[in-house]
Amino acid sequence: MNLDALYSELTLKIPQGGTKLALVVLDGLGDIATKEQNYLTPLEAATTPNLDKIARDSAQGRMIAAAPGITPGSGPGHLGLFGYDPLEFQVGRGVIEALGLGMELKHGDVCARANFATLDAKGIITDRRAGRIPTETCEKLCAMLAAKIKKIGDTEIIIKAGKEHRFVVVFRGKGLEGPLTDADPNREGFAIPTVKPRDENNAGQKKLAGVIADFYKAALPIVAKEKPANGFLMRGIAHKPHIPLFEDRYKLKPACLAVYPMYKGLAQLVGMKKIEGPATITEQFERYLKEYDNFDFFFIHYKYTDKYGEDGNFTAKTKAIEDFDAALPILLRKKPDVLAITGDHSTPCAMKGHSWHPQPVLLTSAVSGSDKLERFTETGANTGSLGVFKAKYLIRLMQANARMFDKFGA
């Protein structure tokens, strides 16, 4: 029997206004201990009196975001946390980029991640990033394109500038489908390739390939005289994926308390209600208190652990954890019945980027049991009762702790 089907069959509804579950994600929380930092991770170096208090009554472990050795982006990282196998439910880079820019996507929308680039007289790419033009230039060029190209046939074209040379194109129309091959050779010295259907027999992909070919015909002349951004590339061309709704899948009414557009977007992809307003973790926790009665499940996202990990700033990442810890008592005023605190992946300072190292996870409830750990740390979590497991199971453990599963078999 299929495991998801079994979970679904055993799922009991929780009483309305009853059990509350909270998934608190410190983005990129996990780290590695190195000699340079006296063999401490930021989580270990940080002073965290409030996390320490709940650690004693928690079960701990470490989670593999997608697969051993795989470094996930934010998309697969969060889909895993939401209980969707990131290998089964893939989200195109165009969609992720669009979500990151705060664009509201509709069912059937196809998104492409685009770069301005420099072409020579023969149309050969000489710089894939157009010398990393300033964001203002990118915005100006996108406005030019958007003003002149509103539709290709019956397909609406939506263009939005990102940072530096990056932008996003959304194709909104009937019968479009992804994914297509890239309009990007991924290196200099080649012309812009024509996009092709990944599946020759897919009518939606064929139509989309035609639309994109026409879009290039219309758009390239508009930027032809711009320097150095006289061309552009597109990749990750795919439609908004069909993902079973969180509420249907888990019988939990979910809310998203995130600050950055990307995470709101990812939460929306699975049908979470996006709560707008809060701009800091303090405000997010305060809003949680206000929304407590309105939802069963809260996804609360904290960005700064990842940001400073990416910067390689150990001190700042440690401080970000301490800031989080200082705000935590607000959440605990109405302690969720089931509380999980973890990351979507590791972002080791020593690596200045995401990594594959399993992220530590803390799970506490009336029936989580205690692993007798005094703190929540990578090294402690290694000895926890949850072991090392795939992130997609976290939500199932949360459901179990919420007593949402009937017994399997007699």
Add this chain to the structure above:
Amino acid sequence: MNLDALYSELTLKIPQGGTKLALVVLDGLGDIATKEQNYLTPLEAATTPNLDKIARDSAQGRMIAAAPGITPGSGPGHLGLFGYDPLEFQVGRGVIEALGLGMELKHGDVCARANFATLDAKGIITDRRAGRIPTETCEKLCAMLAAKIKKIGDTEIIIKAGKEHRFVVVFRGKGLEGPLTDADPNREGFAIPTVKPRDENNAGQKKLAGVIADFYKAALPIVAKEKPANGFLMRGIAHKPHIPLFEDRYKLKPACLAVYPMYKGLAQLVGMKKIEGPATITEQFERYLKEYDNFDFFFIHYKYTDKYGEDGNFTAKTKAIEDFDAALPILLRKKPDVLAITGDHSTPCAMKGHSWHPQPVLLTSAVSGSDKLERFTETGANTGSLGVFKAKYLIRLMQANARMFDKFGA
């Protein structure tokens, strides 16, 4: 390559009368540490000098019975321990109930778990459990039914009373197959639903549905004047599953030393030889000594850890572990070459029922290695070399420790 096929291909026969393997199951052994019990589990609170002695030379870990967060019944719990994926090999509740009553099932038998119930004048169920009639009443009613209904067409009908309102009906005949939908709306206020094939195209299920409809026609009038048990419901209607025999699968001649019928029945489902007689763990271990030369593999089942866990009686569960420990030296007089001690699932006292928490496992052999743990406990097992793994692999680890696997590849 399929993993079971690989195991099978690599399996070496063990020398006759050579290596002995013992799987000792303390039912519901696993527990959770809570503040109320000073953060000790029963296994941690118990004084266990004999377990301690073997702990030092053991590998330890924790096992997931079926899947993360899933709480198994005894059926899936034991099938997993016997090395059969509980999601692949499912045993209907009717079969489990029949085994629990000590009924001997034949190949092709279909079993239904039945309840006496109260119906109103229009046939609407007003009490699904007929006021939990005394066991004696149930026995009387079952005897009435059994006396009057011996066959439906060519299908033999076997009825056996259980406790209070519960009984089992076995349908024994040619060409019958399950599973069917329940003759039980699972709540009051409805009539008894007609059973239907789960698969419309399955001839065996269709035949069985007809037999059960006729059985209802014959049986309901017999109890119509009984109060409050003037009707009955049936669910979990399925045939004895086809499970590859233990001896064929593992090349080990297995014996079952259990006291309770349910566990004998589960062992019989996979073809273990049921050894009758012993009524206590002391007697079970003594019988093991006598049967030592006759089998390769011994499944020894101890019930009381689960029983007191279900009662929420921490002291009694702790004492049950101590009683087990006191008897252990009998087993160790002829120490099995490979000895695994574990549970089929956790039954935390704080939860008064089965749970999903991984059960601790201890594995000792000449080549198990030592995890340098002084005791066998949940918290220690968290740090063991076996990690957290699916229970279905335990038997493979036991086979490996018995040196029963050839090398895979060169």
